Amino acid sequence: MGASRRKRIEWIDVAKGLGILLVILGHSMEYEYWARNLVFSFHMPLFFILTGFTMKPAEDYSTFFVKLLKDALYLLGPYVLASVVAVVLTYFMAAEPSPELLERLIEHQRSAMFWGTGLSESLQDLPSIGMIWFLLAMFTGKLFVNLFHVIFRNSAYESAVFAMFALVGMEISKYWILPFNFDISMVCAFLIHLGVLYRQNEEIIERRHVPVLIVSLVIWTYFLAQGIHIEIAGRTYPFMFGSVLEAVCGSYVFVCFCRAITDSTQFLKTLLMMYGQDSLIILLLHYEDFVILDSIPLQDPIPKMTMRLLIIMVVGMVIIFIKRLVIYPFQRKRKKRRRQGRW
Numbered sequence: 001m002g003a004s005r006r007k008r009i010e011w012i013d014v015a016k017g018l019g020i021l022l023v024i025l026g027h028s029m030e031y032e033y034w035a036r037n038l039v040f041s042f043h044m045p046l047f048f049i050l051t052g053f054t055m056k057p058a059e060d061y062s063t064f065f066v067k068l069l070k071d072a073l074y075l076l077g078p079y080v081l082a083s084v085v086a087v088v089l090t091y092f093m094a095a096e097p098s099p100e101l102l103e104r105l106i107e108h109q110r111s112a113m114f115w116g117t118g119l120s121e122s123l124q125d126l127p128s129i130g131m132i133w134f135l136l137a138m139f140t141g142k143l144f145v146n147l148f149h150v151i152f153r154n155s156a157y158e159s160a161v162f163a164m165f166a167l168v169g170m171e172i173s174k175y176w177i178l179p180f181n182f183d184i185s186m187v188c189a190f191l192i193h194l195g196v197l198y199r200q201n202e203e204i205i206e207r208r209h210v211p212v213l214i215v216s217l218v219i220w221t222y223f224l225a226q227g228i229h230i231e232i233a234g235r236t237y238p239f240m241f242g243s244v245l246e247a248v249c250g251s252y253v254f255v256c257f258c259r260a261i262t263d264s265t266q267f268l269k270t271l272l273m274m275y276g277q278d279s280l281i282i283l284l285l286h287y288e289d290f291v292i293l294d295s296i297p298l299q300d301p302i303p304k305m306t307m308r309l310l311i312i313m314v315v316g317m318v319i320i321f322i323k324r325l326v327i328y329p330f331q332r333k334r335k336k337r338r339r340q341g342r343w
């Protein structure tokens with residue numbers, strides 16, 4: 001059981017590592033390009049599903065508030081930090097920095113942080129926070145999952161409630177953009193819940209692995225052939241739950257591919273696991289790279305995409321190594337002290 005558990009975590013890290021690299025590539029491709037549509041058809045839903053797979057929902061209100069504070073530290077903390085760094089970088093890279101420019105940048109970022117939308121919304125003339133919309137959506141999505149789990153306590157209606165909640169979020173987003181990404185988070189909560197269900201039924205699914213994979217591949221490729229794909233940040237849900245089904249099937253096919261990598265290629269597995277374990281670092285680097293790299297006058301998207309990916313991978317690797325050298329020894333000592341305290 002222990003070996004199986006370690007292996008399962010390995011494929012999750014591989015999936016997160018390869019997934020975050022695909023996020024970088026997807027953001028560097030032209031709209032409606034087939035490869036971009038393929039990536040966008042599953043890449044962000046994948047992270048919400050994997051989060052549900054690894055999380056243990058709160059069982060009571062005291063646990064709910066503990067998890068809420070922990071998620072605020074690990075998700076809202078980076079959300080605020082990345083926003084501050086983006087303002088500083090934009091200001092110092094401006095052709096003519098001035099107090100007036102700094103004031104405008106702060107006001108823009110403050111408003112963008114409040115709404116948390118990934119794209120500039122003409123519907124309400126809202127500024128965009130960029131790709132860190134994901135952190136806010138993950139925080140509020142997990143909040144809803146933990147809260148509903150406490151309220152319904154594994155009742156037969158829990159999944160139906162999440163489905164209706166997601167449907168309401170899809171409908172709201174047609175007419176209004178809610179503060180703190182709440183309309184998007186309603187959909188994300190459903191995806192996280194699906195991840196929880198995946199973990200609970202993992203043995204059943206794996207016993208029927210081949211037929212589930214074939215059906216998932218057929219559904220995913222059918223929707224892709226029709227030019228249909230979900231885009232959560234853009235509040236685009238073609239065929240409503242049809243695009244969600246496509247994302248779920250695409251995520252399962254991708255997970256199967258990552259399991260194969262885990263079982264066969266040691267070097268690639270180790271590399272992707274490194275990025276997967278610290279995928280938040282890669283996301284934050286990618287967020288800041290738009291301020292820096294987009295100012296470089298490269299017209300051809302292929303060199304720019306390649307340069308972006310390589311720079312983030314190298315810088316990310318350096319930061320991850322430094323983190324492990326500095327932080328991990330302190331974490332081990334703290335765990336050792338805790339064990340000794342229990343003894």
